[in-house]
Amino acid sequence: MFKVIEKVAPSNKTKYLLRLYATAAPKTSSNPKREVKKPQENASFMANIFRGSLASTQVFPYPDVLTEEEKELTASLIDPFERFFREVNNAARNDENSQIDEETLNQLWELGAFSIQVPNDFGGLGLNNTQYGRLCQIVGANDLGLGITIGAHQSIGFKGILLYGTPEQKAKYLPQVSTEKVYAAFALTEPSAGSDAGSIKCRAVKSADGKHYILNGSKIWISNGGIADIMTVFAQTEMTDPNTGEKKDKVTAFIVERGFGGVTNGAPEKKMGIKASNTAEVYFEDVKIPIENVLGQEGEGFKVAMNILNNGRFGMGATLSGTMKHCIAKAVEHCNNRTQFGKKLKDYKGIQEKIAQMSLIQYATESMAFQISQNMDAGSQDYHLEAAISKIFASEAAWYVCDESIQILGGMGFMRETGLERVMRDLRIFRIFEGTNDILRLFVALTGIQYAGSHLKELQRAFKNPAANLGLIFKEASRRAASSVGIGGTDLSPFVAPQLTATAKDAAECIDMFGQTVESLLVKYGKNIINEQNVLNRLADAAIDIYSMVVTLSRSTRAVNEKLETAEHELELTKAWCYQANERCRTNLKHATSGGHVNFYKDLSKVAETVLENGGVKTTNIVG
Amino acid sequence: MSRILVGVKRVVDYAVKVRVNPEKTGVVTQGVKHSMNPFDEIAVEEAVKMKEKKLASEVIAVSIGPSQSQEVIRTALAMGADRGIHVEVSGKEYDLLQPIHVSKILAKLALEEKADLVILGKQAIDDDCNQTAQMTAAVLDWPQGTFCNKIEKTDAGLTITREIDGGLETIKTKVPAVLSADLRLNTPRYATLPNIMKAKKKPLKKVGASDLGVDTNPRIDIISVEDPPVRQAGAIVPDVDALVSKLKEGGHC
Ligand SMILES: Cc1cc2nc3c(=O)[nH]c(=O)nc-3n(C[C@H](O)[C@H](O)[C@H](O)COP(=O)(O)OP(=O)(O)OC[C@H]3O[C@@H](n4cnc5c(N)ncnc54)[C@H](O)[C@@H]3O)c2cc1C
Ligand SMILES: Cc1cc2nc3c(=O)[nH]c(=O)nc-3n(C[C@H](O)[C@H](O)[C@H](O)COP(=O)(O)OP(=O)(O)OC[C@H]3O[C@@H](n4cnc5c(N)ncnc54)[C@H](O)[C@@H]3O)c2cc1C
Numbered sequence A: 001m002f003k004v005i006e007k008v009a010p011s012n013k014t015k016y017l018l019r020l021y022a023t024a025a026p027k028t029s030s031n032p033k034r035e036v037k038k039p040q041e042n043a044s045f046m047a048n049i050f051r052g053s054l055a056s057t058q059v060f061p062y063p064d065v066l067t068e069e070e071k072e073l074t075a076s077l078i079d080p081f082e083r084f085f086r087e088v089n090n091a092a093r094n095d096e097n098s099q100i101d102e103e104t105l106n107q108l109w110e111l112g113a114f115s116i117q118v119p120n121d122f123g124g125l126g127l128n129n130t131q132y133g134r135l136c137q138i139v140g141a142n143d144l145g146l147g148i149t150i151g152a153h154q155s156i157g158f159k160g161i162l163l164y165g166t167p168e169q170k171a172k173y174l175p176q177v178s179t180e181k182v183y184a185a186f187a188l189t190e191p192s193a194g195s196d197a198g199s200i201k202c203r204a205v206k207s208a209d210g211k212h213y214i215l216n217g218s219k220i221w222i223s224n225g226g227i228a229d230i231m232t233v234f235a236q237t238e239m240t241d242p243n244t245g246e247k248k249d250k251v252t253a254f255i256v257e258r259g260f261g262g263v264t265n266g267a268p269e270k271k272m273g274i275k276a277s278n279t280a281e282v283y284f285e286d287v288k289i290p291i292e293n294v295l296g297q298e299g300e301g302f303k304v305a306m307n308i309l310n311n312g313r314f315g316m317g318a319t320l321s322g323t324m325k326h327c328i329a330k331a332v333e334h335c336n337n338r339t340q341f342g343k344k345l346k347d348y349k350g351i352q353e354k355i356a357q358m359s360l361i362q363y364a365t366e367s368m369a370f371q372i373s374q375n376m377d378a379g380s381q382d383y384h385l386e387a388a389i390s391k392i393f394a395s396e397a398a399w400y401v402c403d404e405s406i407q408i409l410g411g412m413g414f415m416r417e418t419g420l421e422r423v424m425r426d427l428r429i430f431r432i433f434e435g436t437n438d439i440l441r442l443f444v445a446l447t448g449i450q451y452a453g454s455h456l457k458e459l460q461r462a463f464k465n466p467a468a469n470l471g472l473i474f475k476e477a478s479r480r481a482a483s484s485v486g487i488g489g490t491d492l493s494p495f496v497a498p499q500l501t502a503t504a505k506d507a508a509e510c511i512d513m514f515g516q517t518v519e520s521l522l523v524k525y526g527k528n529i530i531n532e533q534n535v536l537n538r539l540a541d542a543a544i545d546i547y548s549m550v551v552t553l554s555r556s557t558r559a560v561n562e563k564l565e566t567a568e569h570e571l572e573l574t575k576a577w578c579y580q581a582n583e584r585c586r587t588n589l590k591h592a593t594s595g596g597h598v599n600f601y602k603d604l605s606k607v608a609e610t611v612l613e614n615g616g617v618k619t620t621n622i623v624g
Numbered sequence B: 001m002s003r004i005l006v007g008v009k010r011v012v013d014y015a016v017k018v019r020v021n022p023e024k025t026g027v028v029t030q031g032v033k034h035s036m037n038p039f040d041e042i043a044v045e046e047a048v049k050m051k052e053k054k055l056a057s058e059v060i061a062v063s064i065g066p067s068q069s070q071e072v073i074r075t076a077l078a079m080g081a082d083r084g085i086h087v088e089v090s091g092k093e094y095d096l097l098q099p100i101h102v103s104k105i106l107a108k109l110a111l112e113e114k115a116d117l118v119i120l121g122k123q124a125i126d127d128d129c130n131q132t133a134q135m136t137a138a139v140l141d142w143p144q145g146t147f148c149n150k151i152e153k154t155d156a157g158l159t160i161t162r163e164i165d166g167g168l169e170t171i172k173t174k175v176p177a178v179l180s181a182d183l184r185l186n187t188p189r190y191a192t193l194p195n196i197m198k199a200k201k202k203p204l205k206k207v208g209a210s211d212l213g214v215d216t217n218p219r220i221d222i223i224s225v226e227d228p229p230v231r232q233a234g235a236i237v238p239d240v241d242a243l244v245s246k247l248k249e250g251g252h253c
Helices: A012-021 A032-037 A045-049 A068-088 A091-097 A102-111 A129-142 A144-157 A159-164 A167-179 A301-337 A349-377 A384-409 A420-431 A437-464 A466-484 A498-531 A533-561 A567-593 A595-614 B038-052 B067-079 B091-095 B099-112 B132-140 B193-199 B240-249
Strands: A183-187 A203-206 A212-223 A228-240 A247-257 A263-265 A279-290 B002-007 B010-012 B034-036 B056-065 B083-088 B117-121 B144-153 B158-164 B167-173 B177-181 B204-208
Touching: A045 A384, A045 A437, A045 A498, A045 A533, A068 A102, A068 A129, A068 B067, A068 B193, A091 A144, A091 A420, A129 A144, A129 A301, A129 A349, A144 A159, A144 A167, A144 A183, A144 A212, A144 A228, A144 A301, A144 A420, A159 A167, A159 A228, A159 A247, A159 A301, A167 A228, A183 A212, A212 A228, A212 A247, A228 A301, A247 A279, A247 A301, A301 A349, A301 A384, A301 A420, A349 A384, A349 A533, A349 A567, A384 A420, A384 A437, A384 A533, A437 A498, A437 A533, A498 A533, A498 A567, A533 A567, A533 A595, A567 A595, B002 B038, B002 B099, B010 B067, B034 B038, B034 B067, B038 B056, B038 B067, B038 B117, B038 B144, B038 B177, B056 B067, B056 B099, B067 B083, B067 B193, B067 B204, B083 B099, B099 B117, B099 B132, B117 B132, B132 B144, B132 B177, B144 B167, B158 B177
Parallel strands: A183 A228, A203 A228, B002 B056, B002 B117, B056 B083, B083 B204, B117 B177, B144 B177
Antiparallel strands: A203 A212, A212 A279, A228 A247, A263 A279, B010 B034, B144 B158, B158 B167
16 A cells, blocks of 8 residues: 555655645745655644644643733733724725825824834834734724735734844844834735746846845735835845756845835725725836845745745734624624514524624634634744634635624615625635635645655655564554544544533544545545645645634633633534534545545536636527 | 822723622622723823923822722823822722722822822712812812813913813912813823833832821721612503603603
């Protein structure tokens, strides 16, 4: 059986494709030879379930990283933040005007909202990811367009300087973007390079004396592109391989000041939502960038870009969990008061189901966001799969919740003054930018498979030299034996509150089935799995459901252990959520492998090909 | 240049729907959002404004209550007060603390700190007493300016516009004095996050009421706290005539 695995070890071609798909950083080393020798150890719970193993440290127990003092401080920030939105900001007006007025922006700067995570020494608030996430919830509940203005600034705009900046770069730029009202932007996307960010065409050429780069090219749909004076810009640069002398284009990240000259922008784009946020094309014409403005290593720009995006993804989950809370509150207020057919809407089971479903998915979203942020704050480097999942999950959950709120409000929900139609428009972009959900699904599935593949490869090597690796072989053999007779396998019960034992058993079975499914897919498709997007999507959805089960199990167990007043309710939320996630997960795993579905995917491709070729729907009109 | 003492009370937030506790000794405060009494925010704002206009040299925020009262002192510091004094009174003693106790404490502190002005909120939104400023002035034997709508510095002292039933009244007073802030005196700023961070470093002194020589032993007992009576259900009348006759019956017209 291990012969098959030979095919699985990521070839260079596969790695290249993976990189293209990955609008998120591949965690594995870029040196395939080294990697085959020793698969990187990875503490990620999600990565490990791909190889059928349980790495529980990042999921159980639910992390609690803030000190008492940090909790108190966070609590003291909430009120002024909420007050800003209540008393100063007006989301409807920002949407109507397609911009935020000067006075509101000034107050937002004074509030400290543009530099929440910048260290105090540089003029920022110096908060960690979890505290940032808590404030994001408030933003999400109030104004997503404004949220993108401050998010594009700090979550991606200058995040690269925080993550990769030299001491000089930090000292020069962080005070400006924190207190001097200088906006930042993140400029990656180009007209011909969206999801495929590795294919950007912007080019920076080093001057003969090596002191400058000259940048040319253009970027599209850059948030804050029209107002930013400092941008993190990605461009191709020619690199020489020190070993072979071969010349190759590689992406390098730069800190570009508008003041360098040659930086211009287009008119603000007219958009469906997040209108308060400025989106514009940015053009670079012979922009002279001093060499000291290279961000990170030359040629490492793609990694810089992906890590910036990865690092900020949890923030979207936190933000949208706040948005959902707001939508739910609106729906609840309405159905508590509206009477139809002689009864309050709240008394109808159909309405109750909606309110419950909205609450379940909000709970799962929030649980993910704050598990990830806290793992990051605890120093984890292995959060990329989870962060990608939380971005996919949150953006789809929020869309669903807002849509259901509108439905519950009936005609009122459709009216502008209710404020939900704006939220609905604002929400649409979250499934598209910072990695489309489709690409992130592929990323989740393929990164996990690659990780599993490299481990299976190791196992195969162990068989070649059994004497040296008997321990590994026995461990694997007993794991397989245990799962094949249906005992042992994964056991989550030690991690959860006693009330959740049955629920945890369902989740554990899903994890076991998941590992087995991955293995059989690897056996069946080998490296060609990369082309099986229907399968990969089902696998990703199963992974998402598993993660959602585990985070809710973990959080509600915490609620029980800490005797929170809400513990009983959180148990109910968890059980009801997991009941559905469990069923969906099993169905998706079945659909990833069943023969029936393989044929179904072929049929779908055939239908699509016909329509694509025809330039649209190809049926005969019923009435000629 | 004068020193201003402002009182800041920690109260159940105005937006909270209060509930009587099961023991019927007060309202539920556990797990309920608290914040600075809104009239005290106005008092702090006025004091900070006076400091910004260089009419005052220092603003001291005082809160009397359990340890959580320090939260509102921090808020006052974040709004611009220079230092804080927390007079710790907790448990049953705090539950039964009356304006007479508070005013004695404030008077003592005003003298100790050599304050030239004491600015308080006109009332606290929890017990609605509207007594503390007046009593503090009495204990100190200082002039008082209550329900301030406008406070102006003059050579001789202060010119104060007061909100009274019939409209506005203007009075002149010398300092030292005790003032109480009314709703329209100003619009208080909210603490920005950077200022909240900075406030963490401002000095906050803790003292006990007994250190100040004030006896806070309760003089009253709470017998029972009750919810207001629930509104009676209405009745639907068939037409206007029926309505008018019903109203007449009830003596409403
Ligand atoms: C309002 C707004 C703000 C933005 N802000 C910024 C910003 O600040 N900085 C920045 O750099 N960019 C920004 N962007 C760009 C955004 O990140 C891109 O739009 C996004 O990455 C998608 O790229 P694209 O639009 O070119 O779509 P494409 O990449 O062309 O994708 C189109 C569709 O095809 C799918 N697809 C693509 N490749 C595959 C594949 N291999 N297999 C299956 N499906 C595939 C995608 O999922 C998508 O559904 C912004 C965009 C918008 C609209
Ligand atoms: C743009 C627009 C155009 C319109 N045009 C017209 C028009 O031309 N002529 C006209 O007469 N009307 C028109 N309407 C009104 C429209 O038909 C109503 O909005 C619609 O019938 C829903 O009624 P409602 O908004 O009062 O919602 P409600 O009836 O209050 O319903 C609110 C929510 O509760 C649910 N619900 C209600 N009762 C129950 C129950 N018993 N059990 C479970 N769930 C329940 C509903 O499905 C809905 O989700 C229009 C509305 C809009 C927004």
